[in-house]
Amino acid sequence: MIRLVLRDITLAVRAGGGFGLGLAFFLVLAVLIPLGVGPRPEMLRAIAPGVLWVGALLACLLSLDRIFQTDFEDGSLDLLATAPIPMEGVVLSKAVAHWLTTGLPLTLAAPALGVMLNLAPGGYVWLTASLALGTPALSMIGAFAAGLTVSLKRGGLLLSLLVLPLYVPTLIYGAEAARRGAEGLPLGTPLALLAGITLGAWACLPFATAAVLRVNLR
Amino acid sequence: MGAMSLWEYANPRKFIATADRLIPVLAVLAGACLIGGLVWGFFFTPDDYRQGSTVKIFYLHVPAATMSIGAWLMMLVASLVWLIRRHHVSALAAKAAAPVGITFTLIALVTGAIWGQPMWGTWWAWDPRLTSFLIFFLFYLGYVALWQAIEDPDTAADLTSMLCLVGSVFAVLSRYASHFWNQGLHQGSSVFRVEAVTNPEAVETVAPIFYRPFVVCFVGMFLLFVALVLLRTRTEIYRRQLNALELRERMA
Numbered sequence A: 001m002i003r004l005v006l007r008d009i010t011l012a013v014r015a016g017g018g019f020g021l022g023l024a025f026f027l028v029l030a031v032l033i034p035l036g037v038g039p040r041p042e043m044l045r046a047i048a049p050g051v052l053w054v055g056a057l058l059a060c061l062l063s064l065d066r067i068f069q070t071d072f073e074d075g076s077l078d079l080l081a082t083a084p085i086p087m088e089g090v091v092l093s094k095a096v097a098h099w100l101t102t103g104l105p106l107t108l109a110a111p112a113l114g115v116m117l118n119l120a121p122g123g124y125v126w127l128t129a130s131l132a133l134g135t136p137a138l139s140m141i142g143a144f145a146a147g148l149t150v151s152l153k154r155g156g157l158l159l160s161l162l163v164l165p166l167y168v169p170t171l172i173y174g175a176e177a178a179r180r181g182a183e184g185l186p187l188g189t190p191l192a193l194l195a196g197i198t199l200g201a202w203a204c205l206p207f208a209t210a211a212v213l214r215v216n217l218r
Numbered sequence B: 001m002g003a004m005s006l007w008e009y010a011n012p013r014k015f016i017a018t019a020d021r022l023i024p025v026l027a028v029l030a031g032a033c034l035i036g037g038l039v040w041g042f043f044f045t046p047d048d049y050r051q052g053s054t055v056k057i058f059y060l061h062v063p064a065a066t067m068s069i070g071a072w073l074m075m076l077v078a079s080l081v082w083l084i085r086r087h088h089v090s091a092l093a094a095k096a097a098a099p100v101g102i103t104f105t106l107i108a109l110v111t112g113a114i115w116g117q118p119m120w121g122t123w124w125a126w127d128p129r130l131t132s133f134l135i136f137f138l139f140y141l142g143y144v145a146l147w148q149a150i151e152d153p154d155t156a157a158d159l160t161s162m163l164c165l166v167g168s169v170f171a172v173l174s175r176y177a178s179h180f181w182n183q184g185l186h187q188g189s190s191v192f193r194v195e196a197v198t199n200p201e202a203v204e205t206v207a208p209i210f211y212r213p214f215v216v217c218f219v220g221m222f223l224l225f226v227a228l229v230l231l232r233t234r235t236e237i238y239r240r241q242l243n244a245l246e247l248r249e250r251m252a
Helices: A002-015 A017-037 A041-062 A069-073 A076-082 A087-116 A123-148 A156-182 A188-217 B006-010 B012-043 B053-085 B088-120 B128-149 B153-181 B194-198 B208-251
Strands: none
Touching: A002 A087, A017 A041, A017 A087, A041 A087, A041 A123, A041 A156, A069 A076, A076 A087, A076 A188, A087 A123, A087 A188, A123 A156, A123 A188, A123 B153, A156 A188, A156 B128, A156 B153, A188 B153, B006 B012, B006 B088, B012 B053, B012 B088, B012 B208, B053 B088, B053 B128, B053 B153, B053 B208, B088 B128, B088 B153, B088 B208, B128 B153
16 A cells, blocks of 8 residues: 555656646645735735635645546556455555645645735644645545546546535635634634544545445446 | 335336326325415415515425425435445436426525525625535535436446435535534524424414415425426436337347
């Protein structure tokens, strides 16, 4: 499984898909928002946590179809299905690799973009913490939706339609935790609920994802 | 009881025979209840002392909203039956119920907006109930889009059933998340309440004069749902049989 994770990370880095594209998209979004809503610092300060969360979510969405699509097309997914590790293990490794190449860089880049959006000084720690807690859920939920649409020719748009409603609870708790952190309010509850969603998704969704992959490989 | 088992309707021919008999009866009953209930509610009940005549949209709004959740529950049960017992009629019934559910959700959202305009002074607010219903609508859209995107019928049934299962969990989570996110304008449930049963004196619910036509409307909406789902399921079965016939013709 570790070797599978390493293989996926290598592929993502060499193909320039995971790392670069998602981060660049995140940066472009953080530039576009002030251009769209105007550069007033107090306005930017108020919307910064939410904007950064939505940006991270959309950047994550961009690379979801790569989780299984390329392996499905060149047949390596069939080989992985017959490999000695169970399908659930394959799913877990793939989701971990996706998080390491997408969620983690986004989390680390978020404070830098927070500066551009005039995030409140106290908000940096909690923005990073909420993203670190929440982006793994985005990867796992995304892996499920990617598994559903893997055999479709043009599944990209459908994938976004399927995955965005599933992202709602993660986004609400994550952005709420970041906002409360920035405003110096107590934020234990949303942070705990966010962690609950992440843990629940990682505990249950590998089975659902493995099931839909088996259907698609039939 | 063995002869009357529910699983008999997994046989498409038996299902169609029963549906043929039930659909006209249910359709007439649904029409009678809805027309009767709405006319009763609109013209023969007094205006509310605070909300005036706008309150009467509730005869349409609440049954539609309840039935849109009921439709999803029916799809969930039908999906489980398909995943566990592989009855094709069950998968087709889930497929058939989705557009009906979408329509009910839309009716609830639109009537809610029309009601909200004079009451709250706005067509739309990011109130938790409104928000969770809008998200619910997105779940429906994704479900229907997935059905339409996949060509092989069994694969489509499997994948949409899994989506329905996982989606149900996330729909419930979204509902609580949006309640957490925002305390809203929408009044609490005025018809279905636990406290109303255990301690009827303590809570303010709808007065009996409004309640009776509401029940008629609700029954009408429910019958309409059953009739539409039966009709659409029958159409799906016919379509499946037609495909099989065409395929056989081409092979010959």
